[in-house]
Amino acid sequence: HFGSRRALVRWNPAEARLSEVLSAIRSFGYPAWPFEAGRLAALEAKEKRTMLRRLWVAGLGMMQVMMYAVPGYLAPSGDIAPDLQRLMDWAALALTLPVLLYSGWPFFAGAWRSLRNRALGMDLPVALGIAAAFAASAAATWRGTGAVYFDSITMFVFLLTAGRYLEQLAHARAGEGLRRLERFVPQGA
Numbered sequence: 001h002f003g004s005r006r007a008l009v010r011w012n013p014a015e016a017r018l019s020e021v022l023s024a025i026r027s028f029g030y031p032a033w034p035f036e037a038g039r040l041a042a043l044e045a046k047e048k049r050t051m052l053r054r055l056w057v058a059g060l061g062m063m064q065v066m067m068y069a070v071p072g073y074l075a076p077s078g079d080i081a082p083d084l085q086r087l088m089d090w091a092a093l094a095l096t097l098p099v100l101l102y103s104g105w106p107f108f109a110g111a112w113r114s115l116r117n118r119a120l121g122m123d124l125p126v127a128l129g130i131a132a133a134f135a136a137s138a139a140a141t142w143r144g145t146g147a148v149y150f151d152s153i154t155m156f157v158f159l160l161t162a163g164r165y166l167e168q169l170a171h172a173r174a175g176e177g178l179r180r181l182e183r184f185v186p187q188g189a
């Protein structure tokens with residue numbers, strides 16, 4: 001059940017051990033263990049803290065990269081010295097890396113999980129788009145010519161991470177509501 005983050009699994013202990021069943025579930029990319037209420041609450045709290053940190057890194061990185069991109073948008077063509085533009089591009093690249101590697105990591109991990117399971121998910125096109133934009137921008141920065149998209153990359157990662165954070169909050173709220181309702185369900189009738 002996606003809302004309560006639980007699955008009811010029935011298996012024949014004579015044919016498979018519980019560890020094998022849990023390992024099979026984990027191979028699809030889902031953490032699995034015998035249900036413990038305290039463990040679930042601790043996992044949800046840890047996921048919330050981690051997602052909030054990822055959101056902060058993406059937001060701060062996005063703001064800093066935008067500081068280097070805005071002069072290029074506002075200044076008339078040729079008003080920014082080429083060596084100053086290169087410096088701003090290198091600074092934007094350096095600030096985009098932590099956003100990409102830390103805040104963007106869940107998209108790359110989800111894309112890898114999709115490929116490994118031979119199932120296409122939303123993380124795959126997101127990761128491909130982010131990686132392609134970063135590679136093109138890094139190459140343009142290295143060559144010193146061409147357009148860079150570090151501002152778009154960091155903003156995209158920030159907005160997607162913000163969406164995931166809000167989704168996580170709504171999911172946790174719904175799960176808590178389900179757990180409260182379960183307390184009122186009789187064990188037998």
